[in-house]
Amino acid sequence: MASVSVPAERPGGLLRRPHATRGWWSWFTTVDHKKIGILYGITAFAFFLIGGSEALLIRVQLARPDQTFLEPAVYNELFTMHGITMVFLVVMPLSAAFFNYLLPLMIGARDVVFPRLNAFSYWAFLFGGLFIYSSWFLGGAPNGGWFGYAPNSVTDPTRGMTFYAIGLLITGIASTVSAVNLAVTVLNMRAPGMTLFRMPVFVWMGLVVQLLLAFSLPVITIGLVELLFDRLFGTHFFDPAVGGTPVLWQHLFWLFGHPEVYILVLPAMGIVSEILPVFARKPLFGYQFIVFSGIAIGFIGFGVWAHHMFAVGLGPVANTAFAVSTMIIAIPTGVKIFNWLGTLWNGDLRFATPMLFSIGFIAMFVIGGLSGVTHAVVPSDYQQTDTYYIVAHFHYVLFGGAIFGLFAGMYYWWPKVFGRMLNETWGKVNFWLMLIGFNLTFGPMHILGLQGMPRRIQSYPASLGLSFWNMVSSIGAFVIAISVLVFLVNAISSFRKPKQMEADPWDARTLEWATSSPPPEYNFEEIPVVHSLDDLWHRKYAEIEGGRVVPVAAGGSGETSTAGTQNTEHAGGHAIHMPSPSYFPLIAAAGFPVAGYGLIFGVPAVALGLVISLAGFFGWALEPSAE
Amino acid sequence: MVLGLVALALVAAACAPNATQSTLEPKGPYAQQSYDLFVPVFWVAAVIFIIVEGLLVLFVFRYRHRKNQTRIPPQVHGNTRLEIAWTILPTLILAGVAVPTIATIWDLAAKPTGDVLEVNVLAHQWWWEFDYPDQRILTANELHIPTGRPVYVTLCAVGFGYGTPVPSQGGPPAPSACQGPPDSPPPAAIGAAVIHSFWVPELAGTQDVVPGQTNHLTIQADEPGVYEGQCKEFCGLSHAYMRFKVVAHTPEDFDRWVAEQQAPASSAVAGPAQAGQAIFLQTCVACHAVAGLETATGQPVLANGGPNLTHLMSRGCFRGCTLAVTDGNLRRWIADPRSVEAGSFMPDYGLSSEEIDQVVAFLNTLE
Numbered sequence: 001m002a003s004v005s006v007p008a009e010r011p012g013g014l015l016r017r018p019h020a021t022r023g024w025w026s027w028f029t030t031v032d033h034k035k036i037g038i039l040y041g042i043t044a045f046a047f048f049l050i051g052g053s054e055a056l057l058i059r060v061q062l063a064r065p066d067q068t069f070l071e072p073a074v075y076n077e078l079f080t081m082h083g084i085t086m087v088f089l090v091v092m093p094l095s096a097a098f099f100n101y102l103l104p105l106m107i108g109a110r111d112v113v114f115p116r117l118n119a120f121s122y123w124a125f126l127f128g129g130l131f132i133y134s135s136w137f138l139g140g141a142p143n144g145g146w147f148g149y150a151p152n153s154v155t156d157p158t159r160g161m162t163f164y165a166i167g168l169l170i171t172g173i174a175s176t177v178s179a180v181n182l183a184v185t186v187l188n189m190r191a192p193g194m195t196l197f198r199m200p201v202f203v204w205m206g207l208v209v210q211l212l213l214a215f216s217l218p219v220i221t222i223g224l225v226e227l228l229f230d231r232l233f234g235t236h237f238f239d240p241a242v243g244g245t246p247v248l249w250q251h252l253f254w255l256f257g258h259p260e261v262y263i264l265v266l267p268a269m270g271i272v273s274e275i276l277p278v279f280a281r282k283p284l285f286g287y288q289f290i291v292f293s294g295i296a297i298g299f300i301g302f303g304v305w306a307h308h309m310f311a312v313g314l315g316p317v318a319n320t321a322f323a324v325s326t327m328i329i330a331i332p333t334g335v336k337i338f339n340w341l342g343t344l345w346n347g348d349l350r351f352a353t354p355m356l357f358s359i360g361f362i363a364m365f366v367i368g369g370l371s372g373v374t375h376a377v378v379p380s381d382y383q384q385t386d387t388y389y390i391v392a393h394f395h396y397v398l399f400g401g402a403i404f405g406l407f408a409g410m411y412y413w414w415p416k417v418f419g420r421m422l423n424e425t426w427g428k429v430n431f432w433l434m435l436i437g438f439n440l441t442f443g444p445m446h447i448l449g450l451q452g453m454p455r456r457i458q459s460y461p462a463s464l465g466l467s468f469w470n471m472v473s474s475i476g477a478f479v480i481a482i483s484v485l486v487f488l489v490n491a492i493s494s495f496r497k498p499k500q501m502e503a504d505p506w507d508a509r510t511l512e513w514a515t516s517s518p519p520p521e522y523n524f525e526e527i528p529v530v531h532s533l534d535d536l537w538h539r540k541y542a543e544i545e546g547g548r549v550v551p552v553a554a555g556g557s558g559e560t561s562t563a564g565t566q567n568t569e570h571a572g573g574h575a576i577h578m579p580s581p582s583y584f585p586l587i588a589a590a591g592f593p594v595a596g597y598g599l600i601f602g603v604p605a606v607a608l609g610l611v612i613s614l615a616g617f618f619g620w621a622l623e624p625s626a627e
Numbered sequence: 628m629v630l631g632l633v634a635l636a637l638v639a640a641a642c643a644p645n646a647t648q649s650t651l652e653p654k655g656p657y658a659q660q661s662y663d664l665f666v667p668v669f670w671v672a673a674v675i676f677i678i679v680e681g682l683l684v685l686f687v688f689r690y691r692h693r694k695n696q697t698r699i700p701p702q703v704h705g706n707t708r709l710e711i712a713w714t715i716l717p718t719l720i721l722a723g724v725a726v727p728t729i730a731t732i733w734d735l736a737a738k739p740t741g742d743v744l745e746v747n748v749l750a751h752q753w754w755w756e757f758d759y760p761d762q763r764i765l766t767a768n769e770l771h772i773p774t775g776r777p778v779y780v781t782l783c784a785v786g787f788g789y790g791t792p793v794p795s796q797g798g799p800p801a802p803s804a805c806q807g808p809p810d811s812p813p814p815a816a817i818g819a820a821v822i823h824s825f826w827v828p829e830l831a832g833t834q835d836v837v838p839g840q841t842n843h844l845t846i847q848a849d850e851p852g853v854y855e856g857q858c859k860e861f862c863g864l865s866h867a868y869m870r871f872k873v874v875a876h877t878p879e880d881f882d883r884w885v886a887e888q889q890a891p892a893s894s895a896v897a898g899p900a901q902a903g904q905a906i907f908l909q910t911c912v913a914c915h916a917v918a919g920l921e922t923a924t925g926q927p928v929l930a931n932g933g934p935n936l937t938h939l940m941s942r943g944c945f946r947g948c949t950l951a952v953t954d955g956n957l958r959r960w961i962a963d964p965r966s967v968e969a970g971s972f973m974p975d976y977g978l979s980s981e982e983i984d985q986v987v988a989f990l991n992t993l994e
């Protein structure tokens with residue numbers, strides 16, 4: 001790696017500005033979007049293993065009727081933490097890992113627009129997650145469901161839901177800051193010629209997701225603050241005895257919670273939209289339609305929240321309105337699926353692991369989408385709401401959809417990020433085990449729900465006739481666990497190979513493949529000039545008459561000296577100014593959990609936490625640029 | 628392949644005979660309306676599923692890369708006509724689904740007319756109380772209804788607002804529409820007022836029970852029988868154990884049941900039951916009512932938050948309808964409620980095993 005920061009420093013500021021870009025300590029001070037992306041990825045994957053283990057415990061408990069393996073108190077904590085973990089600490093940050101790493105590369109930028117803020121987002125996310133998890137050791141984990149319905153979340157005597165409110169407020173700060181950062185990056189940092197409609201679909205979906213976050217997180221923030229005030233300070237926002245409204249929480253939660261579903265799944269849609277064209281060797285079918293349907297999903301996503309509340313008693317007018325809006329949002333989703341099929345049509349399909357996961361994504365997401373439409377049929381949903389049918393549905397969307405898409409992305413970009421290929425054989429084993437395990441686990445849940453198994457029950461009597469499919473589902477969960485272990489082994493063993501990867505191993509289409517693998521700290525020696533959608537592809541291949549394609553001769557028009565970037569000692573690198581590392585994002589974020597513990601255990605820690613954060617922000621503001 | 632199996636299994640499940648709480652076997656007109664929407668929508672979805680997954684599989688096989696193939700496929704960027712087609716077609720299908728959906732939403736929301744039985748359902752942590760205002764019957768865990776007659780259910784979540792959920796120290800009780808006139812005291816409860824959800828899948832869809840909000844639901848059974856029900860919204864520690872049964876009788880049998888329930892319990896008991904009655908009057912009356920019983924000072928024993936026990940022995944189940952009413956279960960329950968139900972609000976009075984036997988003997992007289 002080139003030493004791109006100039007070590008000379010002016011005195012001044014609270015701390016000497018760090019300048020190491022290598023070594024373990026550099027990970028704590030880095031402001032490089034690629035390193036931060038890797039940090040997000042590793043952290044999210046660690047939480048994935050934890051959240052998955054929680055799911056396994058749940059499945060052991062439910063494998064047979066009338067089991068007492070887990071008592072109700074522990075079971076309620078486990079299903080709550082599984083939900084919180086998978087939504088807020090796995091799928092969101094894993095998507096953030098891809099956005100962080102790839103958005104600047106894909107738009108031909110050297111970094112995000114606010115690199116230190118980016119580091120701050122990561123640390124706030126990490127501390128928020130650790131804060132929530134510390135509750136296991138401090139009197140019990142959250143136990144009111146990830147949806148935290150009041151008044152139960154307030155009247156519960158343990159302090160779990162206080163950890164929930166504060167922890168999610170901290171990760172919410174992380175997500176809000178990161179949303180603003182990445183949205184501005186996409187809007188302002190694009191390379192010359194990279195017009196909005198030359199951006200890869202993944203960048204588009206990234207932009208839509210950041211805007212969804214920026215507009216939906218404030219809503220849950222209000223809800224969480226009210227919940228926290230009700231729990232700590234004796235307010236009565238959700239207490240009907242003195243004029244509060246329990247349903248208020250549900251509106252606030254789902255007005256965030258439904259856009260959140262698209263926050264979780266749009267990144268995977270973006271990933272798949274990048275992978276399919278590369279492995280079909282033809283451009284994405286209906287690029288504009290995929291982009292516009294993504295935007296449409298983002299907008300309509302704010303208008304469907306009460307379909308989570310059809311049984312609450314909002315009345316037939318509201319139920320009718322939200323039934324219709326929910327059906328409408330199925331249309332752009334369907335458009336995307338048809339366009340992906342169009343991309344496969346008449347292609348030259350190569351089934352490398354990223355492609356397998358992408359096709360798995362389409363196949364599973366279709367099921368989740370179709371079962372989603374049945375929820376819009378309100379009277380039918382009166383039966384299915386709060387049953388395992390819903391559990392099946394959203395796992396087909398968030399696991400069959402989001403997680404399959406994210407695994408596709410990991411296999412696809414692994415060589416770019418780490419300069420090593422994941423083993424293809426193990427990748428295929430990984431895929432098939434996961435596909436089979438996934439369908440064994442969640443397919444039967446459709447049946448269980450229709451046969452009358454409610455969600456969030458710690459046990460069920462044998463007389464309900466639910467035993468067989470529950471056992472199948474539990475077996476499937478362990479098949480998934482094995483598939484994840486296969487991935488883990490594959491990932492770790494990939495580091496035993498030497499780091500020697502060509503820039504463009506998949507013969508890809510987008511700009512991140514135009515630079516070396518892994519990219520230098522400054523991403524591109526020369527900022528690329530973009531002439532079209534799929535610019536890299538057009539540098540390699542020319543379309544001749546009749547839509548036929550021929551490779552461009554080496555050194556032909558449009559070819560840049562990408563081979564040169566392999567050599568990180570290239571003279572060009574030294575002249576590029578990159579932002580220096582900084583301690584302050586970490587310090588500023590570290591104050592939040594301290595203040596959070598203060599809210600639970602005593603005021604002095606609140607003051608201490610605020611002092612730490614303020615010191616961090618002051619140091620940050622006064623920090624000299626290291627020149 | 629896997630998908631096909633899943634689809635097959637789903638169809639097979641529709642015919643599975645052993646599920647006793649199934650949404651797929653409606654036993655009354657209101658559940659039937661939900662089912663009659665689900666089935667056609669399921670088949671429409673199944674057809675779309677087969678078309679889309681079929682195309683996916685077809686493309687995967689048809690266009691797979693073959694060895695020695697060097698052709699780069701034609702670079703097709705899209706087709707506007709196709710885009711318009713696959714935007715309009717789903718819109719038409721969904722419009723077709725929307726019309727009966729909306730009609731049924733309004734149908735189900737309407738209050739039934741004619742000969743209707745009204746029942747107030749009070750949801751406690753973690754059991755169901757059933758109040759028949761016209762028949763002046765208060766019972767628990769088993770909802771008895773006549774067949775062929777709509778039962779208009781008024782749903783109330785009862786309990787205390789924020790604060791320690793114990794009546795002597797607690798916060799104010801949540802207001803409830805099941806309380807009758809506005810100035811009368813709210814129904815007694817011991818747990819916290821939280822959201823529950825009332826669900827008897829064979830008789831009707833779900834309706835949440837929300838503190839401070841009055842919801843209604845109409846259920847009806849066409850045939851006599853016992854229908855399983857369960858709280859569906861997570862409501863705290865023992866949510867999984869908040870079950871109930873709906874017992875549907877022929878109209879004549881229902882009238883007989885009403886007459887039996889309206890009769891007070893006999894206070895003349897003898898033997899161990901008499902000793903048990905004395906213990907009951909010192910401890911259990913804090914929460915449990917028994918009509919016809921009087922305290923030492925001649926006061927009637929009124930319900931005060933626990934299940935009304937006047938005709939306990941006429942019920943099949945207790946503790947959220949998860950335990951059969953047997954001597955053994957009653958003993959276990961009285962001896963240590965919290966070991967039977969996590970977080971139970973039933974206090975443990977530390978009775979000796981002889982005293983417990985006496986109380987159980989007394990309870991056995993409550994037929």
